[in-house]
Amino acid sequence: MSPQELTQKALKFPAATIAGEPHHSATPQTSTPIHNAATGEQIGWQEHATAEQIDAAVRAAHSALATWRATTPTFRARLLKKIAELIEADRDRLASMQMQVSGKPPFEANLDVSDAAATFDYYAGLCEQARTFAPESLTLPDNTVTGERFYEAVGVAALIVPWNFPMVTTAWKIAPALAAGCTVVLKPSEFTSPVEHMLAAIIAEAGVPDGVVNIVNGCGAVGAQLTAHPLINKISFTGSTASGKKVMQTAAQDMKRVTLELGGKSALIVRADADIERAVSLAVGGAFTNAGQMCSATARILVHDDVYRKFMAAFETAVRAIVVAPPAENVAMGPLVSAAQRERVQALVAEGVEAGAAVAFSGQLDSACAEGFFMAPVVVAEPSVDNVLWNDEVFGPVACVKSFCTDEEAIALANDTRYGLVATVVTADNDAARRYKSQLRAGLVWVNTPQLIFPQVCWGGLGLSGIGRELGLAGLRSYQELRHALTDAA
Numbered sequence: 396m397s398p399q400e401l402t403q404k405a406l407k408f409p410a411a412t413i414a415g416e417p418h419h420s421a422t423p424q425t426s427t428p429i430h431n432a433a434t435g436e437q438i439g440w441q442e443h444a445t446a447e448q449i450d451a452a453v454r455a456a457h458s459a460l461a462t463w464r465a466t467t468p469t470f471r472a473r474l475l476k477k478i479a480e481l482i483e484a485d486r487d488r489l490a491s492m493q494m495q496v497s498g499k500p501p502f503e504a505n506l507d508v509s510d511a512a513a514t515f516d517y518y519a520g521l522c523e524q525a526r527t528f529a530p531e532s533l534t535l536p537d538n539t540v541t542g543e544r545f546y547e548a549v550g551v552a553a554l555i556v557p558w559n560f561p562m563v564t565t566a567w568k569i570a571p572a573l574a575a576g577c578t579v580v581l582k583p584s585e586f587t588s589p590v591e592h593m594l595a596a597i598i599a600e601a602g603v604p605d606g607v608v609n610i611v612n613g614c615g616a617v618g619a620q621l622t623a624h625p626l627i628n629k630i631s632f633t634g635s636t637a638s639g640k641k642v643m644q645t646a647a648q649d650m651k652r653v654t655l656e657l658g659g660k661s662a663l664i665v666r667a668d669a670d671i672e673r674a675v676s677l678a679v680g681g682a683f684t685n686a687g688q689m690c691s692a693t694a695r696i697l698v699h700d701d702v703y704r705k706f707m708a709a710f711e712t713a714v715r716a717i718v719v720a721p722p723a724e725n726v727a728m729g730p731l732v733s734a735a736q737r738e739r740v741q742a743l744v745a746e747g748v749e750a751g752a753a754v755a756f757s758g759q760l761d762s763a764c765a766e767g768f769f770m771a772p773v774v775v776a777e778p779s780v781d782n783v784l785w786n787d788e789v790f791g792p793v794a795c796v797k798s799f800c801t802d803e804e805a806i807a808l809a810n811d812t813r814y815g816l817v818a819t820v821v822t823a824d825n826d827a828a829r830r831y832k833s834q835l836r837a838g839l840v841w842v843n844t845p846q847l848i849f850p851q852v853c854w855g856g857l858g859l860s861g862i863g864r865e866l867g868l869a870g871l872r873s874y875q876e877l878r879h880a881l882t883d884a885a
Contacts (some may be wrong), residue, residue: 550628740791815857
């Protein structure tokens with residue numbers, strides 16, 4: 396299916412793509428409407444895969460595994476490099492589809508395209524490095540025996556991705572899986588699948604053999620059947636913590652390998668010596684990028700008491716200036732993904748306020764937002780530590796601000812969560828920055844920087860934020876089994 400066809404309105408997206416061929420559903424009732432989040436307009440239908448189609452997709456990946464695993468890393472590098480080039484060449488259409496489905500502003504949609512291309516390019520580079528796949532000699536206490544350590548592809552991987560960063564999280568999974576020599580079955584979100592279909596077309600155009608990458612579409616039930624399939628060797632899931640727990644339970648039945656990138660409730664800490672202009676910029680970006688629909692949202696903002704008033708005044712000015720509207724060059728924030736998601740976030744705000752949280756200020760919506768799934772950014776001041784808005788992942792444009800007096804108090808408040816994905820620290824003190832990096836319980840800590848994510852830097856968290864790491868060399872190794880061999884030296 397070509398990118399041109401995928402941009403037609405009211406299109407039915409196939410239930411599955413198996414060994415390069417689209418498979419449609421025979422029952423029109425098993426499909427989900429796809430909407431333009433910025434206008435509310437329905438632009439198509441996503442069909443749901445049947446149990447038979449899921450089984451066929453897994454078996455296609457299993458059949459393709461031996462041949463694909465036997466390819467050389469340099470061969471896989473050429474294909475991954477080609478995918479990166481084709482993504483860049485198709486930037487305009489990919490970004491346009493991101494904006495059409497998710498309502499993302501142009502700068503966010505283009506950043507997604509750049510991230511996806513960079514990920515494929517990075518793993519192509521790892522495949523070009525001979526040492527990445529070469530056996531490693533071991534030093535043993537017995538010189539009559541030689542030993543070596545090596546890695547091989549896990550097998551067939553089930554990849555389940557969410558709706559907040561379509562194509563990006565898919566690239567984070569498909570690129571290292573293919574680099575490792577795995578074949579895959581991808582399950583996109585039924586709400587944002589058009590972008591994944593376009594990416595799949597690019598992967599096929601690059602020359603990846605049929606059966607190496609397969610797609611099954613639909614709701615959570617499809618993902619559940621996919622992860623339970625006995626021929627699946629590895630599961631990589633990005634989504635809610637609640638769903639991640641179910642995935643882990645399913646994986647335990649056959650001891651499938653798992654990588655779980657789950658929720659977060661992360662902190663941004665503004666010390667007394669912080670540059671307030673920079674702190675406000677990082678707070679706006681950390682809480683309201685992608686309308687707050689990020690597992691990495693730093694929506695618990697901790698501000699030193701000495702600069703609290705100054706920060707809040709500047710933060711209010713910045714939040715009220717955020718342009719919330721359909722995609723356009725001057726727009727800073729787009730809609731939530733669906734009406735249901737907006738209702739969920741609004742209900743959480745109402746619950747938090749009912750429990751005593753106070754809304755300090757909020758942004759405003761452009762007049763063009765009337766038909767889309769928009770919500771103005773909201774800032775809550777000094778909620779109690781047991782308030783739902785402070786404790787739970789809201790996944791919307793809601794930020795909470797609390798004051799602190801000492802570094803010890805800030806670290807304790809930041810770590811007082813069952814999550815542990817990311818954290819941001821704003822400070823001019825290098826010694827303080829080192830203490831925070833050491834003591835904050837998070838998989839990734841940013842110091843005085845926006846939420847930069849590079850393919851070279853591993854992504855993943857502690858506690859309820861998940862298990863394992865994506866990106867970096869560890870992301871490749873997560874699709875490989877570590878093995879050893881001992882040989883008589885005689």
